[in-house]
Amino acid sequence: MNLLITSREQILAELTEIDSFLNIIMSENAEEAVQRGNDLAVYVARTGKLLADAKYWLNEAVKSKVMQTLVETAKNAKATATAINALVNSLCREERYLVDWCERCNRTATHQLSWCVTVISKAKEEMKMAGMYNNKK
Template identity: 90%
Template sequence: MNILITPKEQICKELTDIDSFLNITMSENAEEAVLRGNDLAVYVARSGKLLADAKYWLNEAMNSETMKTLAETAKNAKATATAINALVNSLCREERYLVDWCERCNRTATHQLSWCVTVISKAKEEMKMTGMYNNNNRQKC
């Protein structure tokens, strides 16, 4: 099963690439929206997979024997559940960061893909309107 899980370093590298693409401002050109939309569809799928992998690594870190021992020690020392959770969360901060970053990239790519659809729909409507206008002018002549 582990052979399908993307290593943490690879997740970070891929997210850096995806994030760079997501930070490019798109014009309202329909052809650009089609090309960008194709890339975004891939990034939505890939960031979803990376999110699942990042959650795997977070769960692995939280379920490690070291974490269990620390949580048990804190519990025996009469630490509150909030304090124990804060301790575990702070020790898993890198894995949690990857999960948060994956979620952000996935959401952003999804919203940008919707924007591409809107730009393409607008261009189609403009083409229809231009075609209707041209047809009406020809008939009057």
């Protein structure tokens, strides 16, 4: 199977760009909502892929020979499962951070896309109401 896994560096670069976009405050202008919604739909898809790639890198880090050796050493030292998990989480903190950031960006983009739909629906309803008012004159 030929996997097209995004590098950790590229994930970080893309998340930085996406996060900047997500931190822009949108007006209630319907045209802006349409354009932003188009961009957000792409970002929802992309952050989903980046999330899968970040999880791949996290899984690679967890299963590495170094990690296996550390787990064995911890077991031989009679460490608890909680202590071993804390050690693994600490050693994989950068990969876990990318996973968490991807999830946050994906959720944020999804919620903002819903907001765009709401703004567009509101504008449609206002146009409909304005048309009804104009027809009664």
